[in-house]
Amino acid sequence: MASEATARQKALEDAIELEHFLPYRLSRLTNTVSNAIAELYRDSFGLSIPDWRVLAVLARFPDSSAQDLVTRTRMDKVAVSRSVARLVERELVNRSIDSNDRRLSRLSLSDGGVEVYRRIVPMARDCEARLLESLSAKQRQALDDVLMALQAAADELTATS
Amino acid sequence: MASEATARQKALEDAIELEHFLPYRLSRLTNTVSNAIAELYRDSFGLSIPDWRVLAVLARFPDSSAQDLVTRTRMDKVAVSRSVARLVERELVNRSIDSNDRRLSRLSLSDGGVEVYRRIVPMARDCEARLLESLSAKQRQALDDVLMALQAAADELTATS
DNA sequence: GCGGTATAGTTTCATTTGTAACCATCTTGA
DNA sequence: TCAAGATGGTTACAAATGAAACTATACCGC
Numbered sequence: 001m002a003s004e005a006t007a008r009q010k011a012l013e014d015a016i017e018l019e020h021f022l023p024y025r026l027s028r029l030t031n032t033v034s035n036a037i038a039e040l041y042r043d044s045f046g047l048s049i050p051d052w053r054v055l056a057v058l059a060r061f062p063d064s065s066a067q068d069l070v071t072r073t074r075m076d077k078v079a080v081s082r083s084v085a086r087l088v089e090r091e092l093v094n095r096s097i098d099s100n101d102r103r104l105s106r107l108s109l110s111d112g113g114v115e116v117y118r119r120i121v122p123m124a125r126d127c128e129a130r131l132l133e134s135l136s137a138k139q140r141q142a143l144d145d146v147l148m149a150l151q152a153a154a155d156e157l158t159a160t161s
Numbered sequence: 162m163a164s165e166a167t168a169r170q171k172a173l174e175d176a177i178e179l180e181h182f183l184p185y186r187l188s189r190l191t192n193t194v195s196n197a198i199a200e201l202y203r204d205s206f207g208l209s210i211p212d213w214r215v216l217a218v219l220a221r222f223p224d225s226s227a228q229d230l231v232t233r234t235r236m237d238k239v240a241v242s243r244s245v246a247r248l249v250e251r252e253l254v255n256r257s258i259d260s261n262d263r264r265l266s267r268l269s270l271s272d273g274g275v276e277v278y279r280r281i282v283p284m285a286r287d288c289e290a291r292l293l294e295s296l297s298a299k300q301r302q303a304l305d306d307v308l309m310a311l312q313a314a315a316d317e318l319t320a321t322s
Numbered sequence: 323g324c325g326g327t328a329t330a331g332t333t334t335c336a337t338t339t340g341t342a343a344c345c346a347t348c349t350t351g352a
Numbered sequence: 353t354c355a356a357g358a359t360g361g362t363t364a365c366a367a368a369t370g371a372a373a374c375t376a377t378a379c380c381g382c
Contacts, residue, residue, distance in 0.1 A: 017221065018214065018217045018218060018221065018233075018234070019233075021217075021285065021289060022194075022289050022292055022293065022304075023194050023195065023198055023285075023288065023289060023292075024214070025308050025312070026187070026190060026191045026194060026195075026308075027191050027194075027195055027210075028235060028312065029187060029191075029308060029311055029312050029315060030187045030188050030190075030191035031235075032312065032315040032316060032318070032319060033183075033184045033187060033188075033311075033315045033318070034184065034188055035319065036315065036318040036319045037184055048368085049188075050368095053179070053185070056179050056182075057179060060178065060179065065330075065331095066330070066331060067329085067330060067331085072179075073179075074189060074192075076369080076370065076371095077330085077331075077332095078331090078332085078333090078369080078370065078371085079368095079369075079370085080331090081330095081331060081332060081333095082332095082368095082369095084331095085332085101329095101330085101377075101378070102330095102376080102377060102378085103329065103330040103331075103376070103377045103378065104329095104330065104331090104377095105330080105331075124182070124184075127184065127318065128182060128183050128184060130314060130317070130318060131183055131184075131311055131314045131315060131318070132183065133314065134310040134311060134313060134314035135307060135310055135311070139303065139306065139307050139310070142300065142303035142304075142307060143183075143303075143307050145300065146296060146300050146303060146304050146307070147186050147187075147190060149295040149296055149300070150190055150194075150292055150295060150296070150304075151186070151189065151190050151193065152295060153291060153292045153294065153295035154190060154193040154194045154197065154292060155193060156291070157193070157194070157197040157288065157291060157292070158193060158196065158197045209338090226360075226361095227360070227361060228359085228360060228361085237339080237340070237341095238360085238361075238362095239339080239340070239341085239361090239362080239363095240338095240339075240340085241361090242360095242361060242362060242363095243338095243339090243362095245361095246362085262347075262348070262359095262360085263346080263347060263348085264346070264347045264348065264359070264360045264361070265347095265359095265360065265361090266360080266361075
C-alpha cells in the first residue's frame with residue numbers, strides 16, 4: 001500500500017515535462033508549420049505537400065527518375081509514385097521512359113508545371129521568411145548548425161536500433 | 162520560344178534549394194525522430210505516439226478531462242478520444258464521469274498505466290539524450306530559444322492566414 | 323542464351339487520420 | 353421552466369498513408 005503509493009510518487013517525480021521534451025516540441029512545431037503551408041498549397045493550387053515536394057525537386061533536378069525523388073526527398077516510394085501520377089495526370093509533369101533502361105521514368109516539369117512552381121516559390125519563401133524573422137542573425141546560424149547536427153544524430157538513432 | 166526558355170531559366174534560378182528550406186528540414190528531422198520513437202513505443206508496449214502522449218500528460222496531470230488533453234497536447238479531439246478509448250480498453254487508464262458536469266470525463270493512469278509509464282520514461286529520455294549529445298551546451302540553449310521563437314512565429318502564421 | 327536475383331515502379335489492401343455529423347449534457351436568458 | 357445555443361465527447365465516413373505483393377525490365381554468372 002505504502003509502497004504502491006511510493007511507486008506512484010516516484011513516477012510523478014520522474015515525469016517527463018512533455019512541453020520540454022525535444023521530440024514532442026519538434027513534432028508540434030513541424031505540424032504547425034506543415035499545416036499552415038499545406039493549406040497554402042492546397043487552396044492555391046490543389047497540391048498536397050508531397051506533390052509540392054516532387055515539384056520542387058523536379059524544378060531543381062530535371063529528368064530525375066522516381067527513385068531519384070525517393071532518395072532526395074526521403075519520401076516513401078509509394079508516396080512518390082502517387083504524387084507523380086497526380087502531377088502527370090494534371091499535366092504539370094512530363095513522364096517518359098529512359099531509353100537505356102526501360103524500367104526508369106524520366107520526369108520533368110511541363111511548362112504548366114514550371115508556371116505553377118514559379119507562382120508557389122514566393123509564397124514558400126514568404127512563409128519561411130516569416131518564420132525566420134523571429135530569429136536574430138546569430139540564431140539563424142545556430143538553427144542551421146543545430147538542424148544539421150540533429151538530423152545526423154537522428155539518422156544515427158534509426159541506424160543503431 | 163526564346164521567352165519561354167527565359168521563363169524556364171528564371172524559374173530555375175529562383176529554385177528553392179529544398180535541402181535548405183526550413184519547413185522541409187523541420188519536417189524531415191521530425192519524421193526521422195518520430196519514426197524512431199514510434200518504433201520504440203510500439204515494439205515495447207504496443208503504444209502509438211498519440212497514446213504515449215496521452216499517457217505522459219495524464220502522468221503529469223491526473224484527473225484531466227479529454228478536453229484538457231486536447232489543450233495540452235494540441236492533438237485533435239478525435240485523436241484524443243481514440244487514444245483514450247484504447248488506453249481504457251487496455252486498462253492503462255481509468256475513466257470516470259465528473260460528478261458536477263456529467264459531460265466531462267475524469268481520466269487518470271491506472272496502476273498498470275503508471276507502470277508502463279515508468280518503463281517508458283527512461284527510453285524516452287535516452288532517445289532525447291542521444292539527440293542532444295550531438296549539441297554543445299551553448300547549442301542546446303540556442304535550440305531551446307529558437308524552438309520557442311519558431312513555435313510562436315508558426316502560431317502567428319496560422320492565425321494570420 | 324538462360325535461370326536466378328536485383329531494381330523500378332504500380333497496385334492492393336489494411337491502418338491511420340481528419341472532417342463533419344451526431345448525441346448528451348450543461349448554460350443562458352426570456 | 354423551457355427553448356436556443358454552447359460544450360464535451362463519440363461515431364461515421366472519406367481521404368491519406370504504409371506494408372507487402374506484384375509486374376516489368378535489367379543484370380549476373382554460368
